[in-house]
Structure formats: structure tokens, C-alpha cells
Amino acid sequence: MNTETENNVLVITASGADKIGLVEQLTGRIADSGCNIEESRMAVLDGQIVFIALVSGAWHALSKLEGQLPALGKQLGLNLIHERTSKRTRSEPAIPYTVEVIAMDHPGIVRSLAAFFARNGINIEELQTSTYPAPHTGTLLTSVIMTIAIHAKIHIPTLRGDFLDYCDDLNLDATIEPVRG
Secondary structure, X not given: OOOOOOOOEEEEEEEEEOOOOHHHHHHHHXXXXXXXXXXXXXXXXXXXXXXXXXXXXXXXXXXXXXXXXXXXXXXXXXXXXXXXXXXXXXXXXXEEEEXXXXXXXXXXXHHHHHHHHHHOOOEEXXXXXXXXXXXOOOOEEEEEEEEEEEEOOOOHHHHHHHHHHHHHHOOOEEEEEEOOO
């Protein structure tokens, strides 16, 4: 990112009923405004689209885009929320790890995992969950995949052991491994 745009970033969140062409229209307006999508995530959940993007650009390009978002939201039938921010700089280096958990579905699994990492001073950077029936029994299972940021001061073998013991106590099948390039 160049210095002209390093402090000019906008987070845009869009949600609404999914239909073909929404992503093209939204991202087209971002590009036509002279802005760039640096990071984004999108999912369709039971017919509802959720899109989040980190958009950069010169201050005037971002201002132009911000001015167009209310009308664009109405036109596309999307709830659009935007907020100016600046690029995050880490105070300490962190190593990304992937956590994968499979368990019989029940309320509170994600909350319990989030609480474990919060107690250990670890930030959850990405989170994805889904439910599906087990192949032979049809029992509903939950899959949780997250990326966490482990700071250098944390002793990883101890954390891994504590996490796996925690998961065993809750009957969760889990792995915790470094993110592969």
C-alpha cells in the first residue's frame, strides 16, 4: 500500500437477500470510484448474503464511494454499513495458527472455544462454522475452523497441550496447527 492510501481505508459490510449479480454490482461501484478491495469475505447463509471488505483509496475516492453507498444499498436491496479506519499495526509479532474442531452439535461450542482463547490472550482472526449430518448415523455435527494469532511470548507446546486437554474434557475432536503458506 502506498503512503497516499495507508491511512485511507474503509470497512464496508453488506447484507441482504442474495441474488445473482450483487457482488459484481457492489465491487464494480467500488472499482468505479477509484478504490481497491484489499481484503474481503463473502458468504451466502440460507439465502442471505453477507459481504465485508477492506477498501483503500485516496481520500477523495473514498469520500466519493461513501457518498454513493446509501443510494447503492437501496438500489441493490442491501443494508450497507461503512466505517473509516486505518491499517492495524501489530504491537507484537504473532504467528497464525489454524484451529479445527468437530463435535456433536450443541449450543455454546463457539462461545466455549472463544472463551478459552480470550483467557489465554489470543485473538481470533477468522471464524467459520457449519453443521452437517454424520455419514452413518445422521447425528448433527458442528465444524469450527478458526485462525488465531499466537504472540511470541506464548509457549506454544503448553498452549497446544492445554487446548487439547480442554477439548477432551468437552468431547471435542480438535487440532491446532501453524497456518501453511
